[in-house]
Amino acid sequence: MAAKPGMDPPVHCGVSPAAEPAAPLYKRVAVNAPTGGIEIQAIDAPRLRLRVRGQVQGVGFRPHLWRLATRANLSGFAVNDQDGVLMEVQGAGVACFLDDLISSPPPLARIDAVEQLGQCPALAEERRFVIRDSIAAGPARTAIGPDIATCPACLAELFDPANRRHLYPFITCTQCGPRFTITRRLPYDRATTSMAPFPLCNACAAEYADPADRRFHAETTCCPACGPRLEMPVAEIATRLLAGKIVALKGLGGFHLLCDARDDNPVRRLRSRKHRDGKPFAVMVPNLATARRFAILHDAAAAILQHRASPVVVLPAQPRHPLAEGVSNGLPTIGLFLPYTPLHWLVIWELLGRPAGVDWMSEATDLALVATSANRSGEPIVISGTEAREDLAGIADAIADHDRPIVTRADDSVVRVVAGAPAFIRRARGFTPISIRLARDLPPVAALGALLKTTVTVIRGREAFVSQHVGDLDTPAAAAFLETTLHHLLETLDVAPVAVACDLHPDFASTRLAHRLGLPVWPVQHHHAHIAALAAEHGIDGPLLGLALDGFGLGPDGAAWGGELLCIDGEYCERLGHLATLPTPGGDRAAREPWRMAAAALHAMGRAGEIERRFATEPLASSVRNLLSRGVACPPTSSAGRWFDAAAGLLGVSHRQCFEGEAAMRLEALVTETAVLADGWRVTHGVLDLLPLLCRLADGMPRADGAALFHGTLIAALIAWVADAAAARGVRTVALGGGCFLNQVVTEGLVAGLTARGLLPLIARAVPPNDGGLSLGQAFIVASTLANGRTREEIGPCVSQFR
Numbered sequence: 001m002a003a004k005p006g007m008d009p010p011v012h013c014g015v016s017p018a019a020e021p022a023a024p025l026y027k028r029v030a031v032n033a034p035t036g037g038i039e040i041q042a043i044d045a046p047r048l049r050l051r052v053r054g055q056v057q058g059v060g061f062r063p064h065l066w067r068l069a070t071r072a073n074l075s076g077f078a079v080n081d082q083d084g085v086l087m088e089v090q091g092a093g094v095a096c097f098l099d100d101l102i103s104s105p106p107p108l109a110r111i112d113a114v115e116q117l118g119q120c121p122a123l124a125e126e127r128r129f130v131i132r133d134s135i136a137a138g139p140a141r142t143a144i145g146p147d148i149a150t151c152p153a154c155l156a157e158l159f160d161p162a163n164r165r166h167l168y169p170f171i172t173c174t175q176c177g178p179r180f181t182i183t184r185r186l187p188y189d190r191a192t193t194s195m196a197p198f199p200l201c202n203a204c205a206a207e208y209a210d211p212a213d214r215r216f217h218a219e220t221t222c223c224p225a226c227g228p229r230l231e232m233p234v235a236e237i238a239t240r241l242l243a244g245k246i247v248a249l250k251g252l253g254g255f256h257l258l259c260d261a262r263d264d265n266p267v268r269r270l271r272s273r274k275h276r277d278g279k280p281f282a283v284m285v286p287n288l289a290t291a292r293r294f295a296i297l298h299d300a301a302a303a304i305l306q307h308r309a310s311p312v313v314v315l316p317a318q319p320r321h322p323l324a325e326g327v328s329n330g331l332p333t334i335g336l337f338l339p340y341t342p343l344h345w346l347v348i349w350e351l352l353g354r355p356a357g358v359d360w361m362s363e364a365t366d367l368a369l370v371a372t373s374a375n376r377s378g379e380p381i382v383i384s385g386t387e388a389r390e391d392l393a394g395i396a397d398a399i400a401d402h403d404r405p406i407v408t409r410a411d412d413s414v415v416r417v418v419a420g421a422p423a424f425i426r427r428a429r430g431f432t433p434i435s436i437r438l439a440r441d442l443p444p445v446a447a448l449g450a451l452l453k454t455t456v457t458v459i460r461g462r463e464a465f466v467s468q469h470v471g472d473l474d475t476p477a478a479a480a481f482l483e484t485t486l487h488h489l490l491e492t493l494d495v496a497p498v499a500v501a502c503d504l505h506p507d508f509a510s511t512r513l514a515h516r517l518g519l520p521v522w523p524v525q526h527h528h529a530h531i532a533a534l535a536a537e538h539g540i541d542g543p544l545l546g547l548a549l550d551g552f553g554l555g556p557d558g559a560a561w562g563g564e565l566l567c568i569d570g571e572y573c574e575r576l577g578h579l580a581t582l583p584t585p586g587g588d589r590a591a592r593e594p595w596r597m598a599a600a601a602l603h604a605m606g607r608a609g610e611i612e613r614r615f616a617t618e619p620l621a622s623s624v625r626n627l628l629s630r631g632v633a634c635p636p637t638s639s640a641g642r643w644f645d646a647a648a649g650l651l652g653v654s655h656r657q658c659f660e661g662e663a664a665m666r667l668e669a670l671v672t673e674t675a676v677l678a679d680g681w682r683v684t685h686g687v688l689d690l691l692p693l694l695c696r697l698a699d700g701m702p703r704a705d706g707a708a709l710f711h712g713t714l715i716a717a718l719i720a721w722v723a724d725a726a727a728a729r730g731v732r733t734v735a736l737g738g739g740c741f742l743n744q745v746v747t748e749g750l751v752a753g754l755t756a757r758g759l760l761p762l763i764a765r766a767v768p769p770n771d772g773g774l775s776l777g778q779a780f781i782v783a784s785t786l787a788n789g790r791t792r793e794e795i796g797p798c799v800s801q802f803r
C-alpha cells in the first residue's frame, strides 16, 4: 500500500516489507463525514501492523477489537499510543475483521483512518489476541473522548438492589461517564485522570481485566468499596429541594444550581441572587414523556434530547405548562435536558419517593428541576468545593460536593433544531473535544476568538479542536479561564502552534492574551472569520459568498460592522455590500437599549420629532434626540443586530435588554407566520437599506403583525440581495454566519429561499453560528494562509486581505 502524504514512515517488525507487494486481498473505501474518509487496503500478509486514527481512546475501542478479533479467530495485540490505536493481527479472518471494524465501530468511536504500517512474519506460537498497556512516549496525535451520559446498562445496575453498585452515584463503564472533564493529559488511562487516587478494589480489578466484561479496560470504573464518595447523602439533597432550597450539586463539568422549577419562590430567589435578570434557566426533567408535558417535541428534537451528550435543548414551550414563570422569563421557549449522571438519577429517584422497579424512568411525572450553571455573574462555572463555598455563598443554600475532582470546566451544551437538524447555541460538555475534520492538513495554529461567547481553536493536521464555551471575557476570572483553556488544549493535543490568530479589535482580552504568547500574532477581521468558520466546517476550499448577520465586529476601516455581504477565498475577502448604517446614540449603550436604536431609525426617517413622545418614559429621550441631530457620540454601524433592536424598539417589544440578543429573541417569539412588505427595502451600490420597512413599523401596528412583517421582509430582502450578488459573481455557495443566525425564523427562511433560487446555503452545524464559532474561522484562515506560503510580513496588520 502506498504511503499517504503526511503518514508516518512504515514501522517494520524485524523484516523488510516485500519489495513487490502481493495483489490486494482486500480493498475498501468508505466515506466518513463530509470531509473525512476511511481508506484502507490490506494486503495478503501473514501478519499486519495497523494504526487506527480518530476518536478511538476512552470509547471501549480496544475491548471491541478484542471481541472482533476473538470472533474471527485472530491473534495479535492492540495498544493505545499517541497516534490512536496500534495493533497487529494475524489469521485467515483479517478481511472480515476489518470489514466488521469499519462497518460497526463501537458507538462512541469515530474512525478517521486505518493505515497499514507494515507486514510482519507470523508468530507461530501466538494463540490469543491481547490488549497491552498504553505507550506514552512521543507527541500526542489522538484526542480524549467527550463526557457521555449514563448508559442504559449502568442505569439498570444503579437501580438493581442485587447489584454491588446499587445506588452508587459514580457508576460508569466503557460506554459512559466522565472523560474530557477529568483527564489531565494523554494517553487516556486511569493514571492520567482525576480517578488516579482511587485504586481499583479486587472486584473492580477483575472486571477491568476480563475481556468479556463490559468494564474491561474501563478507565473510570469504580464501586462503593474503592471509588469516590458523595459528601451529602442524596436523601438530604432531595429534602432540601422539596423544602424550596437552592442546592449546588457537583456535576461533570462543574456545579449546577438546582431548585424546584415548579415553585415560584426558589426560582425568584435564584434569579435575584444570581443577578441574572433575563436569561432563561435550563430545566432537568426525568425523561421524554415528562419533557412533552412542558415542551412541544418533534422527532429531531426528541432525538437530540436523548443524545448521549445530553445537551440542553431549546424547545417551544407547551402553552400552559406548569413551571414557575421565572424559569423562561416571558419567552415562549424552554431549555430542557435529561439527567446525565448517576447522581442526577439518584436525586430524581429520591424526589419521586424512591419508586421500585424501572418503569418510573420512562413514565411521565410533573417533576422538573431548574439546573443552571453555578457561577458568580460573568465568571466561569464553579468546579471545586472550595470555589463553591467561596463563590456561591449567598447564592446556594447548600453545597453537595464529592471527592472526584473536575480537571476541566465545561458548561452544558445548548442546541436547538434549525431546518430539521440540531444546531449549536453553545458547544461544550458532551461535544468537546471532538474534532472537526478539515479538507486538508494545515499547519498548527491556535485562535482565541473575540470578546463574547469565546472559544479557543487549535488546528492539528487535518483536525480542528474547538474548546468548550469559555464565555464573555468581561471579568479577570473569565480571561484567566481563556488562558487555562488554551494551555490545556495545547497540552492534551501536544501541539506547538506556529502562529496565534485573534480578532482585529486591539482591546479584547483575547487579543491581549495573543500578544503575550510570544508567537507571531495574526489578527483576522471578525466577519471574515464568521464566514470562514463555515468554510472550515463544510470543507469548502475556494471562493464562497458569505452573509454575516451579527452584533458587532470591527471593520478594517475602523467602523462597527455586523451586516455584511462578503466574498471570501482564503485570506482574501471582498465586501460586496452591507446593511445601511444606523447611528448608535451613546455608542455601546445603544446596544443595550433598543429604544435608542428606534430613536436612531426615526431620526434617519426624518421623524426625530416623534422621539420624545414615543419614548416618554425614557428620561434621556430628549438628549438622545439631541445627540442624533448634532451627530455627536453616534458612531454608525452596519450591524444587523441593531436593525433588530430598532424594530423591537419601534414596536414597543423591548426598550432595554439584559443580555445580547434579548430584544431580537422577544421579537422572533412573536412570529407565527411571516409577511412581506414588497417595497420595504432598497439596494443602492450594494447597500441594503431597510428603512422603508421600519417606517411602516413606526406608523403603528399590532406587535405580532410588526414582528411578522419585519422578519418576512428582511428575509425577502436578503434573498434578493444575495441572489443578485451570486449571479454577478457566478458563485453558488452562500455561508450564513454570525449571531443573528440563532434566529430560527431568519435562518430557515433564508435556507428555503436561497435553495429555491438554486443556491447552496451553508449553516453552522459543528459549532455555533455566533462568536462561539469564531475561533474556528480565525484558525482556519491563518492556517490556510500559512499553508499557501504567505508570510507574516507580506500579510500586514490584518490577515484579512480586503479588496
Ligand SMILES: [Zn+2]
Pocket: 150, 151, 152, 153, 154, 155, 172, 173, 174, 175, 176, 177
Ligand atoms: Zn455505562
Ligand SMILES: [Zn+2]
Pocket: 200, 201, 202, 203, 204, 205, 222, 223, 224, 225, 226, 227
Ligand atoms: Zn471497586
Ligand SMILES: [Zn+2]
Pocket: 526, 530, 550, 551, 552, 553, 738, 739, 770, 771
Ligand atoms: Zn460575531
